[in-house]
Amino acid sequence: MKKILIVDDHADIRRLIRMTLEFEDYDIYEAEDGATALLLAEALRPDLVLLDVMMPGDLDGLAVCRRIKGDPLLQGPGVILLTARGQAQDCEAGRLAGADAYLVKPFSPLQLIDVISQQWTAA
Amino acid sequence: MIGVDFDPEPPVTRSFDDAAAAQMERIITDLGRVYQERNEALREVARAHHEALLRLALAAEMRDDDTGVHITRIGHLAEALALALGETPELAHELRLAAPMHDVGKIGVPDMVLKKPGSYTPEERQVMNQHPVIGAQILGRSRIRLFQLASEVALTHHERWDGAGYPHGLAGEAIPLSGRIVAIVDFFDALTMDRCYRPAFSDEVALQMLAEQGGLAFDPRIVACALRHADRLIAVRDEINRNPPDLFSLVE
Numbered sequence: 116m117k118k119i120l121i122v123d124d125h126a127d128i129r130r131l132i133r134m135t136l137e138f139e140d141y142d143i144y145e146a147e148d149g150a151t152a153l154l155l156a157e158a159l160r161p162d163l164v165l166l167d168v169m170m171p172g173d174l175d176g177l178a179v180c181r182r183i184k185g186d187p188l189l190q191g192p193g194v195i196l197l198t199a200r201g202q203a204q205d206c207e208a209g210r211l212a213g214a215d216a217y218l219v220k221p222f223s224p225l226q227l228i229d230v231i232s233q234q235w236t237a238a
Numbered sequence: 239m240i241g242v243d244f245d246p247e248p249p250v251t252r253s254f255d256d257a258a259a260a261q262m263e264r265i266i267t268d269l270g271r272v273y274q275e276r277n278e279a280l281r282e283v284a285r286a287h288h289e290a291l292l293r294l295a296l297a298a299e300m301r302d303d304d305t306g307v308h309i310t311r312i313g314h315l316a317e318a319l320a321l322a323l324g325e326t327p328e329l330a331h332e333l334r335l336a337a338p339m340h341d342v343g344k345i346g347v348p349d350m351v352l353k354k355p356g357s358y359t360p361e362e363r364q365v366m367n368q369h370p371v372i373g374a375q376i377l378g379r380s381r382i383r384l385f386q387l388a389s390e391v392a393l394t395h396h397e398r399w400d401g402a403g404y405p406h407g408l409a410g411e412a413i414p415l416s417g418r419i420v421a422i423v424d425f426f427d428a429l430t431m432d433r434c435y436r437p438a439f440s441d442e443v444a445l446q447m448l449a450e451q452g453g454l455a456f457d458p459r460i461v462a463c464a465l466r467h468a469d470r471l472i473a474v475r476d477e478i479n480r481n482p483p484d485l486f487s488l489v490e
Contacts, residue, residue: 128259133266221260224268 117157117235118142122152122179123167123197128220132165135224139231145226147173154182156192163234165227166214168205177205177212184213193234197222284382289489291339291377291388296485298345302353302434307482308427309338311475312485315423316416318474322467323419324458337420338488340395343373348386355435367404370396387416395420398455410457418457421465422448425455427475441472 119141121130129145136143144159146152149170156164164183168176180194197218198205209217214236216230254262299306317334321327344352347369351362358366373392377385395409401409429444438448445468452461456479464471 125255125257127254128261131258131261135265221256221264225272226263 116142117163118144118154118161119231120146120152120159120161120169120192121122122142122146122149122164123178124148124170125167128167134226135227136231139228149179151178153182156189160189161192163195163226163231165195165197166218167173168196168198168209177208178213180209180212185187193237195227195230195234207208242431253384284384285489287382288301288335288384289485291342291385292332293487294345294376295339295342297341301344302430305482306314307444307478308431310483310485311427311478311487312340312423313338313488314474314478315427315471316420318471319423319460319467322463322470325415332384332387332420333391333416335384335488336391336416337423339373339377339388340391340420340424341369341373342376343369343371344394345376346372353434367396370394371405385418391416393417393421395424397421399457400454403455413457418460422460423471425436425451426471430475441468441478 117140119136121132121143122145123128123132125157125221126147128192129147133143135195144155144161146155149172152164152166153174155161156191166176166180170176171202176183176196176198180196183189183194184191196205196212196214197220198209198217206217215234218230220228224231253259294308298304298308313334313336316337317330320330322335345368351358351365356361370393374389377389377392380386380389391414393405394414397403397408397413397417398404398421399410399413399418401407403413426444426448429439429447430441432438445465448456448461449465453456
């Protein structure tokens with residue numbers, strides 16, 4: 116079963132994403148900040164990371180993305196960035212950080228499901 | 239008053255923050271869309287199922303009627319007669335869609351029986367009399383109302399008001415209304431079309447033959463109604479013969 120790591124500082128958002136993916140067969144894990152995300156990524160080796168860009172603390176989503184993509188041990192999991200509306204520069208920054216796709220929050224759950232399944236076919 | 243006194247727990251109020259509330263709205267929007275698409279897909283499946291059965295009915299019909307327009311006429315005539323009887327437009331509409339499949343069971347009757355001119359031997363009669371049962375089997379026990387109705391019509395359209403019909407010898411109002419209506423329009427329409435073994439009867443003769451069967455083969459109330467509205471039924475039939483509607487007019 117594919118493993119997905121949800122990284123967002125909002126517990127409600129994590130829960131809503133979990134709900135959205137409920138009917139797909141995924142193992143879902145959650146992290147509430149960048150540091151936890153990196154720890155879990157190493158421990159769990161997720162196939163995909165859903166990553167909020169704007170998180171409090173030293174590590175925002177872009178930093179986490181760069182670290183995950185740069186770590187040869189993790190074997191390059193897919194990364195989908197979740198960015199706030201109107202942060203157009205996030206998109207370019209996300210690509211530079213190595214993200215595979217991005218969605219603007221609030222995102223359409225159907226689109227999230229589509230983007231995730233595209234990750235599997237692309238891989 | 240029977241009841242149990244209890245102290246209700248104070249309700250826990252907890253609200254989403256703006257980001258989560260906005261996300262929730264998107265989820266609900268998508269839910270609505272999925273719901274619509276799902277309903278549309280179900281309708282599409284029912285339509286495809288209906289069309290397949292209708293094409294099967296057409297295949298059965300075209301063995302002894304080159305055009306297959308008979309089954310289209312039966313649908314529209316059954317609808318017109320149901321309306322004349324004061325049945326609801328919904329039921330009349332459903333009958334239009336269901337009635338054309340009444341003879342689909344003929345697909346299980348060999349040509350040497352189906353196309354035989356003159357009267358049947360008892361063995362042939364027995365084979366022929368199976369077609370309502372075969373039809374009901376083909377239409378199956380569907381969960382969809384329309385196909386339940388089609389199956390009911392197929393099974394009961396050769397029952398007779400006096401109980402001498404087949405396959406079950408039902409009598410009077412034990413025969414479903416749908417079957418009683420279709421029996422009458424089927425009889426009238428069959429009489430007024432050319433068959434390989436005889437030319438068509440005139441409308442006057444056919445109506446006279448119908449009148450004679452009130453209380454015998456057919457529900458006398460429906461026969462009386464059909465005779466009262468004969469002009470309307472004949473107009474419906476003639477219009478279909480002039481401009482045979484597409485098969486799709488019989489699919490929801």
